[in-house]
Amino acid sequence: MSKASCNQDWEAVIGLEVHNQLATDSKLFCGCSVAYGSEPNHHTCPVCLALPGSLPVLNRRAVENAIRAALATHCTVNERSVFARKNYFYPDLPKGYQISQFEEPLATGGWVEIPTDGESGEGEARRIRLTRIHMEEDAGKSIHDAADVTRVDLNRTGVPLIEIVSEPDLRSPEEAGAYLRALREILRYVEVSDADLEKGQFRCDANVSVRRRGESELGTRTELKNLNSFRFVEDAVRAEIERQIEVIEEGGEIRQATLRYDPDRGRIHVMRLKEDAHDYRYFPDPDLIPLAIEAEAVRAARESLPELPEDKRARFQSEYGLSAYDAGQLTASRGLADFFEAAARAHGAPKSVANWVQRDVLAALKEREVELEATAITPEALSMLVKMVDDGRVTARNARPLVAVLVETGGDPEALVQERGLEAVSDTGLLESVADEVIAANPKAVDGFRGGDPKVLNFLMGQVMKKTQGKADPGQVRELLARKLGG
Amino acid sequence: MTAPLGTLTELREALDAGGVSSAELVEQALARGEAQQRRLGALVGTRAEAAREAAAAADARRARGELRSPLDGIPVALKDNISQAGAEVSCGSRILAGYVAPFDATVVERLDAAGAVVVARTNLDEFAMGSSTEHSAHGPTRNPWDPERSPGGSSGGSAAAVAAGIVPLALGSDTGGSIRQPAAFTGITGLKPTYGRVSRYGLVAYASSLDQIGPLAHGAADCAALLDAIAGPDPRDSTSLPTPAPPTLPELTGDVSGLVIGLPREYFVEEGVDPEVLAAVREAVAECERAGAKVREVSLPHARYAIATYYLIATAEASSNLSRFDGVRYGHRAECDGLTELYERTRSEGFGAEVKRRILLGTFVLSAGYYDAYYRKAQQARTLLRADFDAAFAGCDVIATPTAPETAFRIGEKSSDPLRMYLSDVYTVSANLAGLPGVSLPCGFAGGLPVGLQLLGRTLDEATPLRLADAYQRRTEHHRRRPPEAT
Amino acid sequence: MSRIGPGEVERIAKLARLRLEPAEAAAMAADLDAVLDYVEQLAELDTREVAPTSHVTALATPLREDRVAASLAPEVAVANAPAAEGSAFEVPPVLEGVEE
Structure with missing residues (x-):
């Protein structure tokens, strides 16, 4: 000021x-x-x-x-x-x-x-x-x-x-x-x-x-x-x-x-x-x-008016449990609000969709200095991508760059994930062997963990994620390592 | 070839009988106009080429039996404040020097559609501001009955052209009496229609809430025929009345029995009126009674405020209407250095004294601190005057008055005293303020000069005063008298 | 009593973008004064309860559909202009943003 x-x-x-x-x-x-x-x-x-x-x-x-x-x-x-x-x-x-x-x-x-x-x-x-x-x-x-x-x-x-x-x-x-x-x-x-x-x-x-x-x-x-x-x-x-x-x-x-x-x-x-x-x-x-x-x-004119921004903000708060700030961001334009609502409806969990819209869609728009309406992304595509993340079929980390792809060129998230080989690794056998490899290669870290330093677990997790190119589910990896290290 | 043309009715009969062609009528009108120009100055220009073409087309239609209207092939003249594509439209002002209009007024389109042939454009007081046709950049127009005298104004050119037999029909415009008073001074018939009856689109505005275009002709029936051709709704004029305009000509039955004529007591006093004029008007009313009409006294208590009301409203509107004449897009532009000079010099050189006087008065009455005392007060007086007419017409069908307090005055007689000139509009301005139709017709002579009788009708009822005027003209000869030919 | 003097006439003339010579201004002042003196009679009317009449037509303004109609050809639009360059009107230089 x-x-x-x-x-x-x-x-x-x-x-x-x-x-x-x-x-x-x-x-x-x-x-x-x-x-x-x-x-x-x-x-x-x-x-x-x-x-x-x-x-x-x-x-x-x-x-x-x-x-x-x-x-x-x-x-x-x-x-x-x-x-x-x-x-x-x-x-x-x-x-x-x-x-x-x-x-x-x-x-x-x-x-x-x-x-x-x-x-x-x-x-x-x-x-x-x-x-x-x-x-x-x-x-x-x-x-x-x-x-x-x-x-x-x-x-x-x-x-x-x-x-x-x-x-x-x-x-x-x-x-x-x-x-x-x-x-x-x-x-x-x-x-x-x-x-x-x-x-x-x-x-x-x-x-x-x-x-x-x-x-x-x-x-x-x-x-x-x-x-x-x-x-x-x-x-x-x-x-x-x-x-x-x-x-x-x-x-x-x-x-x-x-x-x-x-x-x-x-x-x-x-x-x-x-x-x-x-x-x-x-x-x-x-x-x-x-x-x-x-x-x-x-x-007649009053009846034909669409929902006004202030009404929409209030409704987003009460209906979707969003904060005033989130509701304000998501109603900044009619196009964005409509996009969010359509994606939320297709997906079923508005709060989760709101996160993706606010964090990833808006960032992609800002980076490209374009209006939502001028891009290729559809609410259905976003909803599908978020669903794939929810289902563990792709990790959030790998899904996020795909939002920018959807904004840029559109397309089917399923196909995009496949084309790029980004399917999450859910094969337990494979994950176990990667985990064993990481444990064997980092004896110092393993000692540290056993010595009571929990932060070391994050380092080991990072190594596993790196070897799986981010395709492993972080929760699953953490659980696996903890078990193997006898935590 | 320079003999005067007859009335519309006479010319139509001659055309129907095959004794004359439209082409010949146009030649006669052009020749007659030229021959009378030095003496009368009625015209500001002719439309020879376009008129010849139009006449040939009318003759061809006649040969094929495809006449468009009772006016098909008839020469007419237009007051020079009516826009016509390809014509110089001067409004009698230096400020429009060289301006060629790129569009037709609605009345011009309707005349074309009716087959009428515009042969000439007629002189007027600059921007229709005046009652004498002396205030024109083209010089004065003179009265065919006595060239030393004014034909009245501001449609003096149209009135003189009809009276002198140059054309059988002409259009004028009437803001405070500018059709009726010249009709009275030149011994012809003129009609100001109900406000909104005839489109103003293409009429260069003087005072927009008062202006109406209307016909001038020898008799009421000819006026009716011309009115019928031009009247009716126009989507290009927001003040045009949406009510259809039924033809008035068939209403002129000659039967006026039972029709009630109201004589406003305020107007039938000896003061301020030539006694010979008043006597002629009284005799005309008596003739109408003999024709079957009834007469009764009515009252217009606010009529005495009409002139004051009129000059405040008309000049206020005029001051704004004339702002567009600035030397930027058309017309005269003075030699100038800066923008202020462009405006001030252009307008001072371009406008005549009477126009400047009215612009100044109108600017004053709208200016901060004076609006309520002058302009709003006049609008309120206008309301009272309208109520007077509503009350009066509850008891009568037509109101009769003199058209002007005197016969044609000498050129120059009043031009040095604007207020005296304004006061000569005493009988006519009320009809404009109340929006009512009014006819002026010749009802006798005083000192060898024509006297006019004014008949006012109810809103949208042009037919009744026209019917009464026509009935009177069936019984009298005044409208058949013609001014002496120059020797 | 004078209702309008040459000074007032000059102020009004400026508003109306008219330039009057001193003699002209004096004559106009006299003419306008006579007219204003005459219209003073309206002051005797009691108009406290009277609505003003701006239009004699007791209707609402008509509306036109929002359809594009042909414009004039640009050369026709500027055909009458005392000064034009290409399809633009020309006036003496105006100081940007300053209304005179």
Whole structure:
């Protein structure tokens, strides 16, 4: 933890505004594709170019996804919400206003749970309250790659977004990061968004203030704009907290301002001060009648939601007897949770499967920097491999590298074990002769054991395992040696 | 070749009888337009080539007996704020200099589907902001009855083109009276449909919650025929009403017996209205009574607030609607160094004084600290005004008023006093605020200039005021009088 | 009493990205003042219990199915642009991240 966020005297107060792209094929108010990475202005039409006379028509799937996102974060979906115009001039805002929601947003209230302690995680989760979720359209892109000209690409103009506004409930950069990870996980779980950070589908502004511990009044806040990775958010918030504390401790005053974080230099830049704040002149968009969402539609949406991460975590604990930490790890993504459950069901002993998933599958994924869904391993294959271990047909030591093989190329564990000659040695006669060989070759060790040093047994076991290429069952070997040495 | 064209009904009869071809009508319209242009300035451009092709196709259909509609092969003109693929759409503004629209307005598609032939685009007050058609980058349009006078506005070009016999039919747009008042000033019939009856897709927005496209023609029956071609739901306009639009033409039976005409007591006072105008309107109402209609007094207690309400709402919406004219994607761009200059110089050079005035007023009433006192207050007054009409229509079928408090005024007479110009919309703006249909029809002459009678109907009931107007026109000759030909 | 002066008009003009010459600003201030004076009559209406009307249509906004429709060809999209390079619009340089 940084010196600022664990400062004895100071407390940080952080609220986040997340802009999340809703998963759709077409834009929020026109039929242009939302495809990413095309040449400039290849996905534009009279509506998103703001040609004179064009009019917006709302995308049904965007509304449905926004409702799902609201329900998944426990918000109340408002029966009536109103699209409003946010007026300002910028080259990538072709209408001169952004269609957003202001006085009457899509949804209000709600919360997101974050673990109170990211690592050990045995404590209970903490609820970060949400103020609101509203729908809006994205702006286009200004390309500043030349000194004498700015180029404008409107492919992104009109891409559907929800803005998720939290209450100022977060108290540290780490909590801010945890909140964002939890929120992203929920949005991906309920399939309203890919929330791909690389593609700018999940972006964040942070409102930051500090106050002396014990004070209830909020300090003057600043707003950090356009933070597009979890690490930037944490770094930027940390830098801003430190800056604010320093300013106040030196007798200065925090001025309300919009800031930008330069991740390369780790520096905060002022974009504009409060005095120059925009007067957005919001008013209801006369081109769009209010959005009516019937209770029945909300009910249907609620029913169609998959189990949420927090519910899944609770269930994994009660149903499979897992710890909060294990349940948290196994529900980190919907794909992983589904994989674990399918493997556990096929196998029958969830705890044993959980170990394999957490230890071996996650390690293999991490090593390869891939998502589970992109690999070849199936829950059935994992379950079968674990079963072979349980049955003593392959040792755990020899089975573990096979998890990586399954991740890499898939395949049938039975065949893999055979191909590689990894079947466990269960032939007692063979084991006995190996044991005799080892005892004969290591008289010193044998003496040591008989002299009362039990650690020597491990050495002898290691020798047996080595000679059998790990294919012997360690328990069986230990028993055999102990018997032969007359223990 | 430069003789005036007749009415839709006359031209259709001539076409049916084989006495004339659509191609000949188009040539006549083009020649007549050119001959009248220096005197009237009604047109901003012609569509000669496309019109000739369309006329030839219409003649071929006629030969095959495959007519698409009563408008097939009939020349029409479009107000220059209606988008048309391949046409320069200027809205009477320098800021759209050189802009060629890449798409058709829905009404243009429907005219095409009906076989109507667009021959010309007509002049208007810049962005339809005005009541005189003086405020245009193309110069003023003049009244065919007296070229020293204004044809009214903002659809003055369309009204003058019909009145002068250049085309039998034209489309205009009406935000606060911009179809009805020019119809009154030029002695023709014009209809503002119910808000949402005709798609606004492709109409360059002035005030989106008030704008409607509507027909101008010599008589009510011709207006009905044109309305029937363009009305009905449009999935590209979210404010378009989903209710099917049944044809109104068959409703024009000439029978108005028992129909109740309401006369708002607030509008039948001697103050602020030319006595000759009021007398002509009273006589017209008496004629309707003789035709079988009944007359009773109604009250619109909030009508006196209509102008104030209108100018606050219309300018607020306009200030936002006109933000897209920024010199980035189309139209005029000023010589400039930086981005602020790009915006400020482009917009200051591109917009005329009246447009700037309204943008400033609208920006002011939406700005921080003034929204509630002005904009929200006007929206509340709008609610009260709508309730007035609901109450009044509980006791009558049509509401009759003068269309304008005076006959056509002299060009330049009011242009130095914007407020005085605004006040001349006193009878027309209420229909836009309440979303109601309204017809203006000629009901006499004062000082040799036409006087307009306005008939307002219930929401979605264009048919009743049209039926009354048509019945009146079956009994009178005012709509058959034509302005004197230049000598 | 003046409701809006040339200073206020300049502030509003800046918001609306209009540049007014001093004489123009003074004339606009006078015009707007007259209009604001006129609309002051609305203050006499008791609207405490009155809901605002933003739309006369008492319906809900229609929804469109999420289907991709044809976009304009890129050369058409920028055909009207005062300045473009390839398929991108061009404007004077904007300081990155700074909204003006």
